[in-house]
Amino acid sequence: MNQQKRVEILTRLRANNPNPTTELEYSTPFELLIAVILSAQATDVGVNKATRKLYPVANTAEKIYNLGLEGLKSYIKTIGLYNSKAENVIKTCKILMDNYNGEVPESREALEALPGVGRKTANVVLNTAFGWPTIAVDTHIYRVSNRTKLAVGKNVNEVEQKLLKVVPTEFKVDVHHWLILHGRYICVARKPRCGACLIEDLCEFKDKSE
Structure with a gap:
């Protein structure tokens, strides 16, 4: 061509x-990051259904971490691969709390080091949350x-x-x-x-x- x-x-x-913009529903870079992690091999519609219940209760790294693994699973169990995704989300929240004051780092290297985040997820977050090309x-x-x-x-x-x-x-x-x-x-x-x-x-x- x-x-x-x-x-x-x-x-x-x-x-x-x-x-x-993305069809995933979010209001902060953190909400977007979690939604994208949850969206692997799942539909945006399915993820939005889960996060509409989750985010009013817990929409920061600290709040989701405090839900604990089983608490988080109860919100996302309708999403495919929810067990491994819940583990990745909890681990990611802990890293964000320990290393980045709970904020999402605007860095490809830092994002790709998070559990459940590969190149594609990092690209979505950098593009949609931070306006990277x-x-x-x-x-x-x-x-x-x-x-x-x-x-x-x-x-x-x-x-x-x-x-x-x-x-x-x-x-x-x-x-x-x-x-x-x-x-x-x-x-x-x-x-x-x-x-x-x-x-x-x-x-x-x-x-x-x-």
Whole structure:
């Protein structure tokens, strides 16, 4: 795909959604961090259901840590892999309390050192909470980037590096939200909704559907 076409795709996505954000519900960087940890292999809708009950009771590192493992599990047991996620969240809260006064560090290295936080989660937090031009590649972004030929790669890291290289600076902060939403609602896995797609004429996918 040539760069002119990429810019046109991003320009249209921006015109359609000028201020995109995550569908996870949060009001602080800490709430976002916990929601993203909980969202691994789970839906944002499912995570929001749990955090709507959890956050009014406990929405700081200290308060969640004080719930204890079983207390936290009672709020998140509807989310997949909740046992291991609860352990990671409790450990993360302890590290934040001990090392960062309960605050979320604005540092990739510090974030990736937290239990349950990998590169993708760190990218989401740095981008959404702190406005960094990072691109967190999940299954939706991986699919959309490869399918459209916007950024082709054999794995999520390759796609991330390609996107960082080809996406102009003016689009970098928002591109990860546009591509996730596009993959979630339009360029879906089984049968993409090409007839409803605002970039269909620019997309280089060979097997387009109606």
